[in-house]
Amino acid sequence: MSAATEGFLAMLAAERGAAANTLAAYRRDLAQAEEAIGDLADAPRDAVASLAGEWASLAPASVARKASALRQFFGFAIDEGWRSDDPSGALPAPRTRRPLPKVLGHDQIAALFARAEEEARTNDPKAVRLLALIELLYGSGLRATELVALPVHAVPRDAPFLTVTGKGGATRLVPVGGRALEALSRWLALRPADPPSRFLFPSGKGQHFSRVRLFQLVKGLAGRAGLDPAAISPHVLRHAFATHLLEGGADLRVLQTMLGHADISTTQIYTHVDAARLVALVNSRHPLATRTTSD
Template sequence: MSAATEAFLAMLAAERGAAANTLAAYRRDLAQAEEAIGDLAAADRDAVGSLAGEWSSLAPASVARKASALRQFFGFAIDEGWRGDDPSGALPAPRTRRPLPKVMGHDQIAKLFARAEEEASGEDPAAVRLLALIELLYGSGLRASELVSLPLSAVPRDAPFITVTGKGGASRLVPVGTRALEALGRWLAVRPQEPASRYLFPSRGKEPFLSRVRLFQLLKELAARAGLDPAAISPHVLRHAFATHLLEGGADLRVLQTLLGHADISTTQIYTHVDAARLVALVNSRHPLATRATSD
């Protein structure tokens, strides 16, 4: 990569506190753009516009993500005095629709947890760990990256809360239910002590903690053993189920935003589609005019 793009990535890490996954995505998108048109700090408007052809086979969401990375880079390049113009107007701007989240039904959740609890009925560390993992995914709505990187010090002691570091390094307090606390206690009782690790879910490989990919695999394998479609289940689907089922139970959208760690309420509002029937019933039962008879 060019020195300019490396400097941009360094700025994202130092000044904006971008997460490792975010930096990796920016690095990948910028590197691919440079492979196509050369040094981005020197690329002219026509060269930047030619990226639309390079991206023609990609999904609109992928094109939008790549274009966003380049727009931010060009803004940085102008601020640094490396460019006097902004060629980002030549980038494609596809319209994207936020996809509706996949949601597990209550019966699917019950089957998944029944299988996990059956397998963890003994003292097998792997089974007990998996139960603790899914209890935190569904019981507290953690992101996969937040869950696997939890430090050992995050385990609740005096209060049923854990401090989670989310996107952009933002921290939030997340409640931990009785079931999850019990599962965590069982995991700590069988958690390997050697080699010593500061992470709640240490890895036996080169990584310091369980990887997101391995978590994904473990959940898919559990789903298959529970008689569920593995393709329909992932750590993020369990997070969606947490949000959806809380909303169904009457949770306030602002509270849900806080629990999920969403910076913008519009991100949380996507969950309202799953509970349209409840909202209609609420209007019909609570609106001042609902009890008045309609005129002939």
């Protein structure tokens, strides 16, 4: 990669606190663009425009992501004095529709937890660990990356909250229910102390439990519970947390805080699943709801 793109990535890490996965995605997109048109700090506008052809076979969401990475780079390049022009206008701007989240029903959640609880009754450390993991995914709405990287000190001592570090290094307090606290207590009693680790869910060599392994375990549990593994993942359990809280009457702003969304528009995607409740709310709470047409 060119020195300019390396400098941009260094800025993302140092000034914006971009996560490792985010940096890896930016690095990949910028490297592929440079392979196609050369050093981005010097690439002429027509070369930038030619990327539309390079990306023709990609999904609109992928094109939008790559174009966003380049727009941010070009803005940085202008700020640094590497470019005097902004060729971002030559990039394609596909209209993308954000996919609606997969939604698990209450019966599916019940089946998943029934199986996890049954397996954990043996007090096998791996089964108790899995129960604690899914309790935190569904009970607190954590992202997979947030969950596997939780340090031991994040576990509440005298308050029912977890201290979670989310995207961009932002820290938030997440409530933990009684079931999750009980599962965590059981796991801490069985958690291996050797080798020492600062992580709540340790792996070998002082590292934390991997995100890939978490996905594998959740899908395996789904299969044993008689559910379709393809329909269930850690992220789907996070969606279920949000959806079911909204069904129960949770405030959207409160949910935004718990999920760690920077923009409430991201949280609003969950409102589609609760249309019936919203109609009932309007019919019961609107000032004109109690008036008849003859009034």
